[in-house]
Amino acid sequence: MTxxxxxAFAGLGVVFTKEFADQLSGARMVLLVALIVLTAAxxxxxxxxxxxxxxxxxxxxxxxxxxxxxxxxPSFVAFLGFLxxxxxxxxxxxxxxxxxxxxxxxxxxxxxxxRDALLFGKFLAGLTTLALxxxxxxxxxxxxxxxxxxxxxxxxxxxxxxxxxxxxxxxGGVWLAVALFFSVLFKNPTTxxxxxxxxxxFFTVFWGMIAAGLAQSLAPVVYxxxxxxxxxxxxxxxxxxxxxxxxxxxxxxxxLKPEVRALGPVLPVQLQGMVLGTPLPxxxxxxxxxxxxxxxxxxxxxxxxxxxxxxxxxxxxx
Amino acid sequence: xxxxxxxxxxxxxYRSVVAVDRLNLEVERGEVFGLLGPNGSGKTTTILMxxxxxxxxxxxxxxxxxxxxxxxxxxxxxVGYLPDTxxxxxxxxxxxxxxxxxxxxxxSGRRAEERIGALLEQMGLxxxxxxxxxxxxxxxxxxLGLADILIKxxxxxxxxxxxxxxxxxxxxxxxxxxxxxxxxxxxxxxxSHLLEQVQRVCDRVGxxxxxxxxxxxxxxxxxxxxxxxxxxxxxxADGEGLEAALAAVPGVERVRREGRGxxxxxxxxxxxxxxxxxxxxxxxxxxxxxxxxxxxxVYRAYYGxxxxxxx
Numbered sequence: 001m002t003x004x005x006x007x008a009f010a011g012l013g014v015v016f017t018k019e020f021a022d023q024l025s026g027a028r029m030v031l032l033v034a035l036i037v038l039t040a041a042x043x044x045x046x047x048x049x050x051x052x053x054x055x056x057x058x059x060x061x062x063x064x065x066x067x068x069x070x071x072x073x074p075s076f077v078a079f080l081g082f083l084x085x086x087x088x089x090x091x092x093x094x095x096x097x098x099x100x101x102x103x104x105x106x107x108x109x110x111x112x113x114x115r116d117a118l119l120f121g122k123f124l125a126g127l128t129t130l131a132l133x134x135x136x137x138x139x140x141x142x143x144x145x146x147x148x149x150x151x152x153x154x155x156x157x158x159x160x161x162x163x164x165x166x167x168x169x170x171x172g173g174v175w176l177a178v179a180l181f182f183s184v185l186f187k188n189p190t191t192x193x194x195x196x197x198x199x200x201x202f203f204t205v206f207w208g209m210i211a212a213g214l215a216q217s218l219a220p221v222v223y224x225x226x227x228x229x230x231x232x233x234x235x236x237x238x239x240x241x242x243x244x245x246x247x248x249x250x251x252x253x254x255x256l257k258p259e260v261r262a263l264g265p266v267l268p269v270q271l272q273g274m275v276l277g278t279p280l281p282x283x284x285x286x287x288x289x290x291x292x293x294x295x296x297x298x299x300x301x302x303x304x305x306x307x308x309x310x311x312x313x314x315x316x317x318x
Numbered sequence: 319x320x321x322x323x324x325x326x327x328x329x330x331x332y333r334s335v336v337a338v339d340r341l342n343l344e345v346e347r348g349e350v351f352g353l354l355g356p357n358g359s360g361k362t363t364t365i366l367m368x369x370x371x372x373x374x375x376x377x378x379x380x381x382x383x384x385x386x387x388x389x390x391x392x393x394x395x396x397v398g399y400l401p402d403t404x405x406x407x408x409x410x411x412x413x414x415x416x417x418x419x420x421x422x423x424x425x426s427g428r429r430a431e432e433r434i435g436a437l438l439e440q441m442g443l444x445x446x447x448x449x450x451x452x453x454x455x456x457x458x459x460x461x462l463g464l465a466d467i468l469i470k471x472x473x474x475x476x477x478x479x480x481x482x483x484x485x486x487x488x489x490x491x492x493x494x495x496x497x498x499x500x501x502x503x504x505x506x507x508x509x510s511h512l513l514e515q516v517q518r519v520c521d522r523v524g525x526x527x528x529x530x531x532x533x534x535x536x537x538x539x540x541x542x543x544x545x546x547x548x549x550x551x552x553x554x555a556d557g558e559g560l561e562a563a564l565a566a567v568p569g570v571e572r573v574r575r576e577g578r579g580x581x582x583x584x585x586x587x588x589x590x591x592x593x594x595x596x597x598x599x600x601x602x603x604x605x606x607x608x609x610x611x612x613x614x615x616v617y618r619a620y621y622g623x624x625x626x627x628x629x
Binding site for chain 2: 004005017
C-alpha cells in the first residue's frame with residue numbers, strides 16, 4: 001500500500017479559522033459565556049465576603065477566591081466542574097452531524113482536504129474556544145480579587161491557578177471529545193446532545209454510587225480488619241477515578257489547596273513526622289496530580305481517536 | 319488525450335448488496351455525459367467512487383488520469399462536485415460560503431475575491447451575494463452551488479441531480495448554464511432521472527439499472543437499439559382499411575393506433591411512401607409527421623423490457 005498523497009492536515013488552518021469564528025459568533029456561545037461569567041462574578045464576590053476578615057493571615061488568599069464556598073453558593077471551582085462539561089458538550093455535539101444535517105459535508109469533502117483536517121480542525125477550534133473562555137474567566141477572577149481584597153497574588157499563586165486552568169481545560173477537553181464522538185456516531189444533533197449529556201450525568205450522579213457498590217462486592221469487609229476497610233476505600237477511589245469529574249476535583253484540590261498532602265486514605269503511620277497544615281511546594285502538588293492530569297488527557301485522546309475512526313469509515317451519502 | 323473518466327470493472331458492494339456492478343465507463347474530455355437511471359441504481363455511488371469519497375470494492379478508476387483512491391487531493395483539486403442535496407451555511411452570506419470553499423482550495427486574498435465576484439455575477443447572484451443563504455430560493459442555492467464548484471477552475475464537473483426540486487423555469491436556466499460550461503471546454507458528468515433534460519444537454523448518455531450500465535451512446539443510437547425502429551411516423555388520416563395498407567408499406571415494422579391516427583415504426587424516413595399508400599387506398603390524409611424518439615420512450619421501453627425479463 002503506497003502512502004496517501006499530500007499532508008493529512010492540508011486545509012487544517014482554514015477549517016480551524018472558520019470553526020473558531022463560528023464558535024465565537026454563535027448564539028449558544030453568548031449564552032454559555034454569559035452564564036459562566038455571571039457565576040464566576042457571583043461566586044467570587046461571595047468568596048471575597050468570606051475571606052475579607054482573614055486578609056493578611058492566609059498566605060494563599062488568592063487561591064481561596066477559587067475554592068471558598070459561601071452558603072448557599074458553592075465555590076467557583078465546583079461551579080466550573082458543573083459548567084465546563086456543559087460548555088464542552090455545547091461546543092462539540094453537532095460538529096459533524098450538523099454538517100450532515102445542513103448537507104454541507106459532501107460539498108466540504110469534495111474539496112482537496114482529508115477528513116482528518118476537518119475533524120481535527122473542529123476539535124482544535126472547540127479547544128481554543130474553551131481556552132479562551134477559561135482565560136477570560138481567570139482574568140475576571142484575578143481582577144476582582146485584586147480590586148476587592150487589595151492583595152496582589154504571589155508568583156506561586158499565579159502559577160498554581162494557571163496550572164489549575166490547564167487542568168480545567170483538559171477536563172473540558174474530555175467532554176468536547178465525547179461530544180465530538182457522539183456527533184460522528186449519531187446522525188441527529190439532538191440525539192448526540194442527549195447522549196453526551198447522558199454520559200456526563202451518568203458520571204456525575206451515578207458513577208459515585210456504582211463505584212461504592214462495586215467496591216463493596218470487589219473488596220468486601222468481612223471481619224472488619226483495618227486492612228479490609230482500607231482495601232475497600234482504595235478500591236472505591238480507583239473506581240471513582242474512572243469518572244473525569246473525580247480527576248478534575250482531585251486536580252483542583254491539590255493545586256488550589258497547597259496544604260493538601262494526599263488524595264485518598266492516609267494511614268497514621270504515614271502521618272508520622274508530618275507538620276499538618278503546612279503547604280506543599282508546587283512541584284510536590286504537581287507530582288501528586290500528574291496521573292490525574294495524564295488520565296484526563298488520555299481520555300480526551302481516546303474519545304478523539306474513536307471519533308476519528310468512526311468518521312473515517314462513515315458513509316458520506318445521506 | 320487521456321479520457322476524463324475511465325473505469326474498469328468498477329464494483330462497489332455494501333455487504334451483500336451490489337451497488338455498482340463491473341462498470342466500464344469512458345467519458346472523453348469536453349463531453350457532456352448523462353448518467354441515467356432510477357433512484358438507487360448506483361449513480362451516486364459511482365460518483366462517490368470517482369471522487370475517492372468511497373472506496374471501490376474492486377476494479378479501477380482513473381479520473382483525469384489519476385487514481386482517486388491513491389491521489390484524492392489532486393483529483394479533488396481538479397474536479398468540481400455538486401451533490402444532489404447541496405447545502406450551505408445558512409447564517410453566512412453566499413459570498414462568505416464561497417470564500418470558505420476558495421480558502422479550502424488554497425485561494426485567498428484579492429484573487430479569490432475577484433473570482434468569487436465574477437462567478438456570483440455569472441450566476442446572476444450579484445445582488446443577493448451579501449445576504450444570508452437562508453434567504454435564498456432553491457434555484458439560487460443551486461446556482462450558488464455551481465459557482466461553488468467553479469471556484470477551483472475544475473477540468474471536470476460532476477452534477478448529481480442538479481435540477482431536482484427546481485421549477486421548470488429555474489431548471490431551464492440551470493441547464494443553460496450547463497450548456498455554457500460545455501462551451502468553455504469543461505467535461506460534464508450529469509446524473510439525473512429527468513430524461514427530457516438530459517437529452518437536451520448531453521452528447522452521450524448511459525443507462526443504469528441495478529448497478530449495471532448496459533446501454534451507452536448518443537440518444538438516437540440508443541433509440542435504435544432499444545426501440546428497434548428509430549423513426550416514428552405519425553399519420554393522421556381516415557379511410558377504409560388504412561391500417562392494413564400502412565402495415566403493407568415496405569420498411570414499416572409496426573403500426574400502432576394512437577389518438578386519431580397511427581404511429582408507424584420504421585427504419586427509414588418513409589413519409590413519401592406512407593403518403594402514397596394512404597392516397598392509393600382512397601383515404602384522406604390530414605397530417606404526416608416524423609418524430610424523433612425521446613429518451614423517455616427509450617427509458618420506458620428499456621426498463622419495461624427489463625421488468626418483463628425479471629417477471
